Amino acid sequence: MGEALAAEHGQTAAPGTKPSLAQRRKAALRLEIAGEAVRLFAAQGVTRTTGDQIAQAVGISARTLWRHFPSKESCVLPLLAAGLEFAVEQLGHWPAETGLLEFVTESCRDGQLPAAAPAILDLIRMTSTDPALRAVWLQAHDDALPVLAELLARRSGGSADELRIKVHAATINGALRAAAEEFARRYADAPEAAGNEITTCLLAALRAASEGLPY
Template sequence: MRAGATVREAPSVERGQTTQTNGRPSLVQRRKEALRFEIAAEAVRLFASRGVTGTTGEEIAQAVGISARTLWRHFPTKESCVLPLLSAGLESAIDQLGEWPPETGLLDFFTGLARNAVLPPATPLILDLIRMTSTDPALRAVWLQAHDDALPVLGELLARRTGGSADDLRTKVHAATLNGALRAGAEDFARRYGDDPDAAGSEIAACLLDALHAASDGLPY
């Protein structure tokens, strides 16, 4: 436990407290999300220094300054503690896709992101985490879960763009292709720039663009 930290219980979320009347997250919900990110960050730090198998959920809770009971209320396993960090990067890319102009092609759009460094730089913490997903099966499962959770969102985004249905097979294939390209691009960035403290959003977008180019080439078989 950090010096001076005290074990604390997460505030309970009463009915009606999760969102405000204007649809924005309530203070309780924002605190809950902040705690989840704090847990995720401490989990990654411990996994990086001690290894996943060498870290317990209780140690993660102690590092955050909460009880193990509170940690298990938020996450079912120690590996799942990192999900908020993995989901956040993916959500950032999806948020950018929400700004995709109707008259602009996908590759041109990501070319603009790379040129203008629109995407935020990845922190060393996230890069360490993405690299660990390639060697630890349990973390890999969480990484894939984050992308699986994003698949319906991508499907709806593409369906709105084309005026089609998210349940259409063609839309599903396109969403899965885009999803896979985002994952492969992020993994490539973590591999290529993980030790470069100056790597920025432009490099992230460039890796995503390379992955999208590969996807747009189709299957050459």
């Protein structure tokens, strides 16, 4: 893809560049912190979980934890951003002569959707009941908006600042979020669910988005 989500927001490096060893280690640590935070949140609730507990579970100091994240809830951002990053990366390979639904259908048929980790599904479900986690989830999508707008601008030959392109980017972004939430809700008791199930939710959301407003 042309641009990437910044490392602090779960994004990757610009195309053609390879992250340094320090950047890769930082990303790995952030993902480990996110995984432990989700595990603790799911086991004992967000309110009863402290930053110190998350740091201890990872084996780092609380001071190190707070260097990476401003709050305990924001610790989960790398996991929430991972699915968005994957989606934006795939859209970067979207052929100019192919419609969005056709491209997504073909990509899904080729098995390019990753399996949904149980931790991510647990986390997305928790964003529907915990306001602070909800804010982090929405922040992840907000961070993706300019990346999607740039992608659509390059595809159309327009500008990412055009209202029309901003609306289209927001529409795709919203469809991705709704699909993830629907999949997490629908398959709460089937953590092994993947492939066709994810595809069904994603295509249903994108079809609804492509219909426009029928009111």
